Amino acid sequence: QVQLVESGGGLVQAGGSLRLSCAASGRTFSRYAMAWFRQAPGKEREFVGGIGGITYYADSVKGRFTISRDNAKNTVYLQMNSLKPEDTAVYYCAAAPLSSYYSGRSSLGETYNYWGQGTQVTVSS
DSSP: OOOEEEEOOEEEETTOOEEEEEEEOSSOGGGEEEEEEEEOTTSOOEEEEEESSSEEEOTTTTTTEEEEEETTTTEEEEEEOSOOGGGOEEEEEEEEEHHHHTTTOTTOGGGOSEEOOOEEEEEEO
């Protein structure tokens, strides 16, 4: 069982930066791929990026967002730079076994077994 807790959301002006953190419980954190998803009001949940041995990003955030992880701290991060109003959403972290992540389904929410409660990011124009 893995429990995930996100933090670091808030209100920021367009062009600004935020760093989200996701702390995971459990002693097998390194065996999981981690991902970030987001959901804006009235929109479908969308994949932002994931990190296993390979890191993937959605085209909409490529070059602006960076995912990293610290296995010693059981934490995954999402550094968000050059934020835009369209980045406004609730951001969720999720965990999946590495085998699932490498199955070609890394961007699908159904691949992930564990989810955090989400943290709100609001970007003002």
